[in-house]
Amino acid sequence: xxxxxxxxxxxxxxxxxxxxxxxxxxxxxxxxxxxxxxxxxxxxxxxxxxxxxxxxxxxxxxxxxxxxxxxxxxxxxxxxxxxxxxxxxxxxxxxxxxxxxxxxxxxxxxxxxxxxxxxxxxxxxxxxxxxxxxxxxxxxxxxxxxxxxxxxxxxxxxxxxxxxxxxxxxxxxxxxxxxxxxxxxxxxxxxxxxxxxxxxxxxx
Numbered sequence: 001x002x003x004x005x006x007x008x009x010x011x012x013x014x015x016x017x018x019x020x021x022x023x024x025x026x027x028x029x030x031x032x033x034x035x036x037x038x039x040x041x042x043x044x045x046x047x048x049x050x051x052x053x054x055x056x057x058x059x060x061x062x063x064x065x066x067x068x069x070x071x072x073x074x075x076x077x078x079x080x081x082x083x084x085x086x087x088x089x090x091x092x093x094x095x096x097x098x099x100x101x102x103x104x105x106x107x108x109x110x111x112x113x114x115x116x117x118x119x120x121x122x123x124x125x126x127x128x129x130x131x132x133x134x135x136x137x138x139x140x141x142x143x144x145x146x147x148x149x150x151x152x153x154x155x156x157x158x159x160x161x162x163x164x165x166x167x168x169x170x171x172x173x174x175x176x177x178x179x180x181x182x183x184x185x186x187x188x189x190x191x192x193x194x195x196x197x198x199x200x201x202x203x204x
Contacts, residue, residue, distance in 0.1 A: 001179050002033040004075035006068065008082040008093030010041045015117035016081035018155040019168050023079065023115075026172035032179070037068060039096060046095035053103035065099040072104055076179050077111035078139070080130050087122030089129055101133050108138035108194065109186075111178045115148040115168055117158070123149040138194070142178055144171035 009016040027034045058066040082089035112134030116126045150164035
């Protein structure tokens with residue numbers, strides 16, 4: 001089993017990356033493979049809804065979004081981390097996620113989770129925005145004992161947020177549990193079956 005962790009911050013060594021490293025220690029202790037991917041300061045265009053990815057197998061815009069989509073299809077869990085920008089996720093990250101989820105194939109029963117960091121406020125709105133990507137993709141969302149947020153202005157600050165550290169550590173443990181439970185269910189024929197997707201356009 002493998003966990004894909006995405007640092008959606010332009011700061012490769014900031015609070016989010018440090019939080020993902022905290023979670024990675026749990027995965028390492030459980031012998032779960034993991035990879036942390038940085039989007040950094042790359043220019044990433046948004047989705048234009050052309051649907052060409054359905055024909056090409058990937059987005060026509062050749063950048064890191066295509067690489068992440070491939071990695072996601074191979075992973076059993078996906079953790080998205082973002083700093084808070086005006087009570088919302090990093091805009092570059094949102095542009096990337098729109099394209100990754102639009103072009104990805106069947107994501108059903110891959111575990112999804114998100115963590116957010118902020119100096120003070122806007123964390124819950126950012127957290128809600130990220131979880132919507134999982135909720136539309138048949139992905140079970142891992143939870144913790146509080147909303148998955150860590151506080152600080154610098155990477156080392158998050159360790160002063162003891163509740164935040166406990167929250168994301170517990171989150172990592174729950175991700176491992178869900179992955180193992182889903183794997184066990186599949187091995188015993190308990191995986192749900194799905195009908196073809198129905199799309200209703202609200203036209204009079």
